[in-house]
Amino acid sequence: MCKTQCLLAFLAISVDLINCWDIAITTGDQLEFYTNKTRTNDEGVRFRELTALAHDAVHHMMLFVDKQNDNASIFSYNLLTKKYQPLVGKRSSENIQGLTIDPVSGKMFWTDTNERSIYWISLWPRSKNIYGYLLIKMDDEIPRDIAVDSCRGYIYWTNTNISKPTIERARFDGSERTTIVDTDIHMPVSIAIDQRTKRLYWADDKEGIHYSIESSDLDGKNRQQMLTGTYHQPNSLTVTKDSIYWVDWGFRSVWKLSKNATNADPEEFVQFNNEVPFGIAANYKIADQTENVDECKILANLTQNNTAVNDSIRIPKDVGLFCLHGVKTGQLECKCSAGYTGDRCEISVCQNFCLNGDCSASSDGQPTCKCRRGFSGTRCEASVCYSHCLNDGECTVSEAGTPECKCAHDFEGDRCETPKLIPTTTIAPPVEACNCSAFTSESKSRDIFVDSDLCSTGWDTVRDPILMVLGTITGLLCLVCALLVTKILQLKKRPRIKRRIIVNKNVTPLTARPDQCEITIENCCNMNICETPCFEPRNAIRPTLGDAKPGKEEKRNLIANMESQDDIY
Numbered sequence: 001m002c003k004t005q006c007l008l009a010f011l012a013i014s015v016d017l018i019n020c021w022d023i024a025i026t027t028g029d030q031l032e033f034y035t036n037k038t039r040t041n042d043e044g045v046r047f048r049e050l051t052a053l054a055h056d057a058v059h060h061m062m063l064f065v066d067k068q069n070d071n072a073s074i075f076s077y078n079l080l081t082k083k084y085q086p087l088v089g090k091r092s093s094e095n096i097q098g099l100t101i102d103p104v105s106g107k108m109f110w111t112d113t114n115e116r117s118i119y120w121i122s123l124w125p126r127s128k129n130i131y132g133y134l135l136i137k138m139d140d141e142i143p144r145d146i147a148v149d150s151c152r153g154y155i156y157w158t159n160t161n162i163s164k165p166t167i168e169r170a171r172f173d174g175s176e177r178t179t180i181v182d183t184d185i186h187m188p189v190s191i192a193i194d195q196r197t198k199r200l201y202w203a204d205d206k207e208g209i210h211y212s213i214e215s216s217d218l219d220g221k222n223r224q225q226m227l228t229g230t231y232h233q234p235n236s237l238t239v240t241k242d243s244i245y246w247v248d249w250g251f252r253s254v255w256k257l258s259k260n261a262t263n264a265d266p267e268e269f270v271q272f273n274n275e276v277p278f279g280i281a282a283n284y285k286i287a288d289q290t291e292n293v294d295e296c297k298i299l300a301n302l303t304q305n306n307t308a309v310n311d312s313i314r315i316p317k318d319v320g321l322f323c324l325h326g327v328k329t330g331q332l333e334c335k336c337s338a339g340y341t342g343d344r345c346e347i348s349v350c351q352n353f354c355l356n357g358d359c360s361a362s363s364d365g366q367p368t369c370k371c372r373r374g375f376s377g378t379r380c381e382a383s384v385c386y387s388h389c390l391n392d393g394e395c396t397v398s399e400a401g402t403p404e405c406k407c408a409h410d411f412e413g414d415r416c417e418t419p420k421l422i423p424t425t426t427i428a429p430p431v432e433a434c435n436c437s438a439f440t441s442e443s444k445s446r447d448i449f450v451d452s453d454l455c456s457t458g459w460d461t462v463r464d465p466i467l468m469v470l471g472t473i474t475g476l477l478c479l480v481c482a483l484l485v486t487k488i489l490q491l492k493k494r495p496r497i498k499r500r501i502i503v504n505k506n507v508t509p510l511t512a513r514p515d516q517c518e519i520t521i522e523n524c525c526n527m528n529i530c531e532t533p534c535f536e537p538r539n540a541i542r543p544t545l546g547d548a549k550p551g552k553e554e555k556r557n558l559i560a561n562m563e564s565q566d567d568i569y
């Protein structure tokens, strides 16, 4: 079958085997073609982020969505002329998930999940409106994929409103809208129509890890579960003469399952490594599709015409050649505004520039970073904590942005660089940890601290002088103490009498009048007896003025007096 196709290709203007492909896949910025599991052609047609894909088998055209294009969203790629053209202008908030074309009427349909709408545009004759026309606007439903039945004139779409998912269909003008599947369905992500078997095929992504591939008649009856499994995350699905293929985001693969299969395992068709595949289309020939299908006569007859699409399809040539952040200076040239670069000015100089901070472009177009607390460097790439705390110390960033260490148990210092002084009774490090000949002979590159710790020669430049000084001070202090103690012992003990006495024997302290003096004997002993201010109360002195008792005796009497009263007080 490939040979006949290639023969046609040879007969056509372009001597190229572009039609010799089975499956086309959009992945990243590439539209890839596969034959028998191997990639046959890298067109080098680079876009930005290709998503939905459709194939017009009558006119040998691929139709696809580039999500990141500025003012065009849907493009065509002519397999015969290898030309690509923008078809539809971009709406600001669109999210196109499904795309299909009816080769008979020349109408293209697509779903927009953000707008919850289905749009259409006529490619031949070309519609004047480059943005397309609204066909159906929905309230609760979220349209996802769309397929067209060219033979009977219906569009089919899946609705992925989780609380009420459905598969619906309507006429090309939006009339006769009906729900054909609404039971036992979870998230129908993709749908395809096979004219040959007159059946619908869809992929249902159930509750995360489960999925199923199902089919039904075109009116939703005679449902059949072709495959159920886990861990696939199906996206787009397409049918060929005998198989079904789907894109799986779970394994980043494309899987293949025979249409006849009942409970057979799917076969991995191709695996992707870096890019995630999105859209898939099969080279399902019209002749194979319409064989023995009466309703498809018109479609079948189309291929008997010369079906090379005339480039006179009035497509706005300028759409899609754009400058995202800049001005167009030529057909394919942009002059970027400050802070942007790339051939379409799509790359901000700030992109991935500041690692830990906010980026802004300066007036001369250079990126500048405002680092978050605790980071520095032109790209905020350096953490102030990096290598700051030694010896397993925990680093935190203070309010002021400076690093602070919380040291591990045996260390101290601003950077935990000093080992704590530990009692000398600690066990010596194991012998095998200390190979001093190894330390002295080799590796100065090794961490000095670890080396000096492990291979100590008995002298530590920090610890040992401190120990010596402390020892000396302690010795001196002991000596001073001993001297002082002996000195004190030599001093004669003086009697220490702490007794308060009333000088006048006849009055108690309570009845003492101000002219009667009260002293403590301790004070008295330290005084010259003659100075004692109140040795003899005035009234007591006056009568004995004549008799001159010597002061010494007076004092002795006083003490004797006091000692005899010990028991009273």
Ligand SMILES: *[C@@H]1O[C@H](CO)[C@@H](O)[C@H](O)[C@H]1NC(C)=O
Residues within 6 Å of the ligand: 036
């Ligand atoms: C396609 O693959 C089959 C089996 O994998 C192989 O027998 C056949 O030769 C291949 N055809 C081409 C054209 O590579």
Ligand SMILES: *[C@@H]1O[C@H](CO)[C@@H](O)[C@H](O)[C@H]1NC(C)=O
Residues within 6 Å of the ligand: 139, 140, 141, 161, 162, 163, 164
């Ligand atoms: C899903 O449909 C229900 C009604 O069928 C509606 O109430 C709900 O808002 C819809 N959910 C979303 C996300 O639109």
Ligand SMILES: *[C@@H]1O[C@H](CO)[C@@H](O)[C@H](O)[C@H]1NC(C)=O
Residues within 6 Å of the ligand: 242, 258, 260
């Ligand atoms: C699938 O089944 C049909 C008949 O039901 C048969 O003609 C066809 O050869 C089968 N295809 C495969 C690949 O088994």
Ligand SMILES: *[C@@H]1O[C@H](CO)[C@@H](O)[C@H](O)[C@H]1NC(C)=O
Residues within 6 Å of the ligand: 297, 298, 301, 304
């Ligand atoms: C299709 O073409 C055949 C001849 O090639 C013709 O007999 C038939 O009437 C055409 N059918 C339609 C629906 O145009």
Ligand SMILES: *[C@@H]1O[C@H](CO)[C@@H](O)[C@H](O)[C@H]1NC(C)=O
Residues within 6 Å of the ligand: 301, 302, 304, 305
């Ligand atoms: C070719 O297509 C046109 C309309 O698209 C139709 O009028 C014409 O009859 C077709 N020619 C053949 C040979 O089928």
Ligand SMILES: *[C@@H]1O[C@H](CO)[C@@H](O)[C@H](O)[C@H]1NC(C)=O
Residues within 6 Å of the ligand: 310, 311, 312
């Ligand atoms: C393409 O269309 C133009 C005018 O629309 C016409 O002159 C030309 O013959 C057409 N070419 C083909 C191959 O049909």
Ligand SMILES: *[C@@H]1O[C@H](CO)[C@@H](O)[C@H](O)[C@H]1NC(C)=O
Residues within 6 Å of the ligand: 070, 071, 089, 316, 318, 319, 320, 321, 322, 323, 324
């Ligand atoms: C595409 O966008 C550029 C500006 O980005 C604008 O000048 C140009 O007119 C747009 N083209 C169309 C067809 O809207």
Ligand SMILES: *[C@@H]1O[C@H](CO)[C@@H](O)[C@H](O)[C@H]1NC(C)=O
Residues within 6 Å of the ligand: 432, 435, 436, 437, 438, 439, 441, 442
């Ligand atoms: C110590 O290191 C030297 C030189 O690296 C080595 O030859 C010797 O075997 C080591 N001794 C021990 C006990 O590991």
